[in-house]
Amino acid sequence: MTTSPSLSPVSNPGADVLLTAENITKSFGGIHALKSASITMRRGEITALIGDNGAGKSTLVRCLSGIHKPDSGTITLDGEQVVFETPHHASQSGIETVHQNLALVEELAVWQNFFLGRELTRRLGLIRTLDRKAMKAHAAELLQDLAVNAPSVTSKVRRLSGGQRQAVAIARAAGRNSKIVIMDEPTAALGVQETARVEHVINTLRDSGVAVLLISHNFDQVMRLADHIWVMRAGVAVAGRRASATSGDELVALITGARAA
Amino acid sequence: MAPMLANIRELSFWAENAASIGLVALVIVFSFLSPAFLTLGNIRAMLIAAAILVILAVAQAFVITTGGIDLSISATMTLGAVGFGLSWSAGRGFVISTVIGILTAALVGLVNGLLIARGKVTDFIATLATLSVATGLALILSDGKPIAVNSSQLLRLTTGSIGIFGYPIILAAVIGAVAWFVMFRTRFGLHVQAVGGNDESAIANGISAVRVRIATYLIAAGLAGVAALLLVARIGAAEPAINTQYLLNSIAAVVLGGVSLTGGKAKIVGPIVGALLLTALTNGLTLLGVSQFYQPLAVGIVVVLAALLTRFQKK
Numbered sequence: 001m002t003t004s005p006s007l008s009p010v011s012n013p014g015a016d017v018l019l020t021a022e023n024i025t026k027s028f029g030g031i032h033a034l035k036s037a038s039i040t041m042r043r044g045e046i047t048a049l050i051g052d053n054g055a056g057k058s059t060l061v062r063c064l065s066g067i068h069k070p071d072s073g074t075i076t077l078d079g080e081q082v083v084f085e086t087p088h089h090a091s092q093s094g095i096e097t098v099h100q101n102l103a104l105v106e107e108l109a110v111w112q113n114f115f116l117g118r119e120l121t122r123r124l125g126l127i128r129t130l131d132r133k134a135m136k137a138h139a140a141e142l143l144q145d146l147a148v149n150a151p152s153v154t155s156k157v158r159r160l161s162g163g164q165r166q167a168v169a170i171a172r173a174a175g176r177n178s179k180i181v182i183m184d185e186p187t188a189a190l191g192v193q194e195t196a197r198v199e200h201v202i203n204t205l206r207d208s209g210v211a212v213l214l215i216s217h218n219f220d221q222v223m224r225l226a227d228h229i230w231v232m233r234a235g236v237a238v239a240g241r242r243a244s245a246t247s248g249d250e251l252v253a254l255i256t257g258a259r260a261a
Numbered sequence: 262m263a264p265m266l267a268n269i270r271e272l273s274f275w276a277e278n279a280a281s282i283g284l285v286a287l288v289i290v291f292s293f294l295s296p297a298f299l300t301l302g303n304i305r306a307m308l309i310a311a312a313i314l315v316i317l318a319v320a321q322a323f324v325i326t327t328g329g330i331d332l333s334i335s336a337t338m339t340l341g342a343v344g345f346g347l348s349w350s351a352g353r354g355f356v357i358s359t360v361i362g363i364l365t366a367a368l369v370g371l372v373n374g375l376l377i378a379r380g381k382v383t384d385f386i387a388t389l390a391t392l393s394v395a396t397g398l399a400l401i402l403s404d405g406k407p408i409a410v411n412s413s414q415l416l417r418l419t420t421g422s423i424g425i426f427g428y429p430i431i432l433a434a435v436i437g438a439v440a441w442f443v444m445f446r447t448r449f450g451l452h453v454q455a456v457g458g459n460d461e462s463a464i465a466n467g468i469s470a471v472r473v474r475i476a477t478y479l480i481a482a483g484l485a486g487v488a489a490l491l492l493v494a495r496i497g498a499a500e501p502a503i504n505t506q507y508l509l510n511s512i513a514a515v516v517l518g519g520v521s522l523t524g525g526k527a528k529i530v531g532p533i534v535g536a537l538l539l540t541a542l543t544n545g546l547t548l549l550g551v552s553q554f555y556q557p558l559a560v561g562i563v564v565v566l567a568a569l570l571t572r573f574q575k576k
Contacts, residue, residue, distance in 0.1 A: 088467055103465035107458035107525035108451075116455055117466035119448045129446045 016043045018211050019064075019180060024073035026059050033059040035235040036073070041180065041228075046202065046212040048222040048243075051232030052255055057215050058184070060232070064213070065097040065182055066090030078179065094179035098186065102169040106158040113157055114139040114172050142175045143167065145208070146201050163194030167201050174205055181205060182213045187221065199225060219248045231255055272573035279570045280517045280534040283563065287538060291545035298548055305425045311540035312429035313338075313488045313495070317507055318514035318532040319440045320484035325515050326444070327457040327477050328524025329377060329384035333369055335508035336395035337482045339501060341366030341489030343399045346408030346499025355414040362493075363486030369395050370482020374475030392508075399501040407498040419494040429491050436484065441529040450527070453477055458525030506557070510539050513564045519571060539563070 019041040026034040034056045041047045049057050062068040064075065066084035075082050077093055084090040087097070104113050115135045121128040136153050143150040147167040151160050157168065166186055173181045186202065187195040202225060206212055216222050222229060223243060231239045231254040239254045253259035275282060292299040317334055324331040331337075344365030348358035369391050376387040421428045444450035452473045455463040460470045493499050516522070517538060518531025542563060543556050 087465075099465070101461070103462040105455045105458040105462050105525070108454060112451060112455075116451070116463070117468050119451060121448060128448070129442075130448060130451065132446075 017041070018043045018078060020074075020076040021060070021064065022074050022076070024060060024063055024070045024075070026063060026068055026070050032235055034063070034070070037232065037235060037237045038073075039230045039237050039240070041211050041213060043211055044206060044209050045227040046206050046214055046225050048214045048216060048226035048229045049232065050216065050219070050222055050229060050251065050255065055232040055255075056235040057232050059235075060237075061097070061182055061184065061213070061215060064090070064180075065095060091176065091178075094177065095182065096173035096176055096178040096180070097182040098166075098169045098173050098184065100184050100188065102165055104157045104165060104169060107156060109154050109156055110143070110151055110160070110168055111136045111139040111153040113168060114142075114153070114175065118176070138175070139171075142171045146171045146174065146204050147197065148200060149197060161194060162190050163197045166190070166194075166198045170198075170201050170205065174208070174210055178210060180211045180213060182215075184215045185217065186214070187216075187218070195221075219251055222251070223248060233257055272570075276570045276573040277519055279519055279567050280531050280538055283517065283567070284534055284538040284541060287541050287545060291541070291548070295545065295548040298545055301425050303544070303548070305422065305427060307537075307540055307544045308425070308430040309419070309427040310544065311537050312427075312433040313491050314507065314510055314514060314536040314540060315430070315433040315533050316436055316484050316488040316491070317511035318518070318536040319437055319529060320481035320488075321511040321515050322518070322520060322527070322529055322532040323440070323444070323453065323477050324384075324481045325457075325512075325520055325522060326453050326524060326527040327474055328460075329474070329477070330388065330512070330522070331373065331478065331481050332385065332388040332508060333373060333391040333395055334388075334481060334485050334511055335504040335506075336392045336399070337366045337369040337485040338489045338492060338507065339504055340369060340395040340399045340402075341486040342493045342499040343403045343408065343501055344486075345489060345493055346410055347402060349410050349412065349499075350408055355412050359490055362489050363483055366486030366489060367479055367483045370479040370485075371475070373482065374478035377478065378471040378474035396501075396503055403499065403501040405501060407496075407500040409498045410493055411497070415490075415494045415497075418491070429494070432487070432491070436487065437529060437533050444527050444529055449473070449476070454525060454527045457527075510536070510560065513560060513567075514539055516564055516571070517567045519574060521571065521574075535567075 017040050022038045023036045024034050024038070025032070025036055037056060037060050049060065051057050059068065063070045066087040066089050069085065082093055084093070105116065120131040120134050122131045139153045143153065149164065150167065151164045157165060160168065170181065170183065170186070183202070187198050190198060199221065202212055202214070214222070214225060226243045229241050229243055229246065229251065230237045231251060233255060250259065297303055317338070321331060321334060341362045345358050345362030348361040353361070373388055373391055376382045377384050418428050423431065444453065452463065452468050455468055456470045456473045464470050514535035515532045517535030518528050520526060520528045520531060539560060542559055546556055546559060
């Protein structure tokens with residue numbers, strides 16, 4: 001099964017496509033980071049984005065999460081064409097990104113991080129106060145649904161393990177009514193056990209109906225988690241494969257260019 | 262009881278509660294050494310004397326929580342006092358003069374906030390500069406002379422009391438309670454802690470670190486303006502004197518209260534207790550007839566001990 005990425009990125013037109021990025025280009029000065037990259041993502045699937053360093057993965061992801069504005073090309077989300085000016089804009093449209101630095105504040109409790117910038121408040125006379133009870137309950141519920149070893153929502157992030165922090169960041173992204181959660185190397189800094197736990201979180205998230213875009217260097221992980229895999233090389237998504245119909249060897253060949261798409 | 266005992270054996274327990282433990286220890290020691298120390302009259306006098314420092318410590322605590330520092334705080338108070346005095350001597354009433362005093366002080370805070378948050382000037386340098394500017398302005402505006410203020414309202418503010426609690430310490434306590442509420446129960450307070458803890462993460466979550474910082478320096482300066490009122494009330498005049506001791510003690514009180522100067526770790530009660538401790542220390546030494554020259558030395562030693570203890574705080 002081969003696909004022609006720039007013309008028809010949908011390998012199976014009948015499938016439930018949630019996001020289509022078509023012919024995205026982006027240059028920084030004279031460097032063409034993206035040269036007409038096209039990918040699709042389907043509802044309820046984990047889509048992996050792989051490729052060598054400098055292949056354009058990060059740039060493409062930054063275009064989808066509103067950090068960069070593409071020079072040309074279109075992004076269609078849920079059948080509607082969207083243009084993101086800011087990350088906030090992308091977030092409002094339902095695309096949340098879990099960055100590698102996780103954007104957590106260590107000195108604050110889990111529930112405070114969960115609602116940072118989007119706090120729930122209630123009226124107390126003339127003033128608005130934090131609705132601590134509701135925020136704690138909501139955060140605990142989301143975390144328990146996602147993670148096996150969910151930390152207590154009142155503990156400070158500083159006291160959490162790397163995997164727990166990742167789970168908090170993922171649950172926070174998922175909790176913002178997101179359609180798509182983008183994860184950039186979610187297990188890069190974690191040990192074997194922690195990695196397994198975070199992978200469980202990602203699987204649970206997918207099962208709950210959220211589409212996940214996973215950037216990873218770890219082929220084993222990609223083969224374990226992903227339903228669909230896009231391979232990027234030199235600013236182009238050169239191939240799209242169903243995970244069930246490919247192998248680690250084929251992916252390596254596609255990444256290095258030893259094998260043409 | 263058992264976990265409590267286990268707690269006491271840990272250094273972190275002492276570090277977290279350094280100010281309260283220090284205050285209790287001081288009270289015990291001084292009440293043994295001087296029978297006058299624990300009399301109602303002296304307690305009342307101490308609480309009144311502590312009011313200004315309590316307010317400044319709360320102000321400084323907000324700034325330090327954002328990871329900054331306000332070196333201009335006592336100079337801001339002085340300028341606020343001069344603003345009040347000038348307005349009063351121009352024949353405006355007590356209320357209008359109070360508002361003018363607070364606004365004059367707040368102006369310094371606005372400049373601090375803009376310099377630090379927008380101008381990206383280091384907090385230390387920016388507030389060192391405004392310390393000098395505010396001191397200079399106070400001297401220029403008052404021509405270097407104290408402005409006598411004979412206001413009956415001001416007199417009532419210093420002399421009035423409910424039980425042993427004089428109006429100044431009641432005002433300080435109300436400010437402390439409101440500050441605690443704002444810090445720990447409102448969005449703004451949470452954002453102050455977030456910006457101080459990790460401003461990049463705060464910004465990534467849609468918080469405007471610039472606005473939070475400007476607001477924080479504004480609040481601190483506004484509180485210095487309120488403290489200015491108590492200062493004028495206490496002296497009976499608006500003096501353009503340089504109150505360096507208040508600056509150092511406001512920072513010392515916050516450090517004693519267990520707040521880390523790196524920011525992100527908010528405390529309001531701790532700095533207030535720290536301010537009470539420093540006041541009790543000065544008062545006790547005076548009662549014992551120790552020369553005034555030894556007071557800064559004692560404060561310095563206490564702060565160094567507290568700073569060493571905070572190393573053992575739980576991370």
